[in-house]
Amino acid sequence: MNKKHLKEQRAKLEKTKNVLMQKSMEQRSYKEQKAIDEMNDQIRSIDIQLKSFKAETRKVEVNNMDKNIEQRKALEGFIRTKECRNLNTSNGGAVIPTSISEQIVEKLDETAPLFGRVNKLTPVNGNLEILKEKEVGQAGFFGEGADLDISDFEFEKVKLEQRRAGTVVQLTQKLVNDSGIDIVDYANNILVRRLAKTLDRAMILGKTEKEEFEGLVNAPEECEVNPLGLEVTIDDYMNTLNAMHPTLQDKAIWVMSRTEFNRISLKKDNLGNFYLTRDIIDGKPQYRLFGCEVCVSDDMAEVEDVQAYLVNVEEAFGGIIKKDMELKHINADTKNALRGSVTMILDVYADVKIKNEQAIKVLKTTA
Numbered sequence: 001m002n003k004k005h006l007k008e009q010r011a012k013l014e015k016t017k018n019v020l021m022q023k024s025m026e027q028r029s030y031k032e033q034k035a036i037d038e039m040n041d042q043i044r045s046i047d048i049q050l051k052s053f054k055a056e057t058r059k060v061e062v063n064n065m066d067k068n069i070e071q072r073k074a075l076e077g078f079i080r081t082k083e084c085r086n087l088n089t090s091n092g093g094a095v096i097p098t099s100i101s102e103q104i105v106e107k108l109d110e111t112a113p114l115f116g117r118v119n120k121l122t123p124v125n126g127n128l129e130i131l132k133e134k135e136v137g138q139a140g141f142f143g144e145g146a147d148l149d150i151s152d153f154e155f156e157k158v159k160l161e162q163r164r165a166g167t168v169v170q171l172t173q174k175l176v177n178d179s180g181i182d183i184v185d186y187a188n189n190i191l192v193r194r195l196a197k198t199l200d201r202a203m204i205l206g207k208t209e210k211e212e213f214e215g216l217v218n219a220p221e222e223c224e225v226n227p228l229g230l231e232v233t234i235d236d237y238m239n240t241l242n243a244m245h246p247t248l249q250d251k252a253i254w255v256m257s258r259t260e261f262n263r264i265s266l267k268k269d270n271l272g273n274f275y276l277t278r279d280i281i282d283g284k285p286q287y288r289l290f291g292c293e294v295c296v297s298d299d300m301a302e303v304e305d306v307q308a309y310l311v312n313v314e315e316a317f318g319g320i321i322k323k324d325m326e327l328k329h330i331n332a333d334t335k336n337a338l339r340g341s342v343t344m345i346l347d348v349y350a351d352v353k354i355k356n357e358q359a360i361k362v363l364k365t366t367a
């Protein structure tokens with residue numbers, strides 16, 4: 001029995017025992033008192049098992065912490081001296097340890113607001129195919145003894161491939177040699193800032209023919225919502241929200257340019273209240289329009305004929321990311337030697353594609 005089941009069983013026993021103990025000792029029957037004693041014995045037994053689970057978990061955490069420290073020291077040694085003694089290597093590079101690789105992916109998710117929302121799978125080998133409903137089929141009412149019509153449902157496949165996204169980090173030899181600098185964290189932070197911007201840009205502008213993600217610009221015509229008048233008003237935003245199925249609206253976000261955000265932020269209702277509301281979530285300001293979070297992207301300025309996107313990223317996109325990131329250390333070439341620098345190249349293989357067009361609505365600009 002696992003920890004969760006033990007806790008549930010304990011809570012159930014406590015609840016039953018408390019009901020019986022509402023009676024005083026004089027009012028309880030022999031059977032009721034016996035049941036209370038048996039439940040107390042069972043609760044004590046469960047507590048012992050939970051305690052052993054806790055001790056085992058602490059032991060695993062300590063072992064993992066020791067392993068992470070060893071992996072971190074090995075990677076730092078690779079960056080400083082190009083020594084790969086405790087790292088897996090290939091083609092002159094080092095495969096980043098799993099614990100640090102997971103930290104990079106986690107930071108990418110935090111720094112890239114669109115890419116971070118994609119549900120990402122981790123295939124063991126090769127590409128990954130996701131089934132997408134093309135035709136659900138139909139049901140109907142039939143009389144007694146009548147045959148039901150056969151209505152097949154159809155699927156089409158969305159193939160997630162491994163597209164290479166990479167960044168180059170140049171560190172001065174002085175910085176690398178400085179033992180007081182956490183060189184692993186420093187390199188990771190530079191990598192994350194650069195890679196996050198690239199991945200989020202691909203979420204909007206990416207095209208598969210350019211070996212990029214399948215971005216929002218690839219949304220089909222069925223996703224488009226045209227303005228009601230000669231200019232895009234706040235009513236058009238409500239119309240766009242209404243065009244999306246209510247079950248998909250819960251985690252939907254608006255994606256718009258800084259210019260459009262500034263324009264919408266000044267809009268007020270008849271009572272003088274701003275349509276755009278501002279909250280503080282985890283110490284950071286967050287804006288919402290009709291209950292949906294607003295994501296401002298500078299890349300939207302390059303999208304033609306689109307005022308804003310309303311997208312439930314979790315439902316609209318499918319993604320994969322390979323955790324086996326590889327770091328290449330280049331310091332023996334003439335350019336680096338003359339500069340006194342070390343070049344670090346990090347590759348990550350990922351892909352994102354549209355799998356549910358119903359979770360995307362495109363508010364078009366006026367003609």
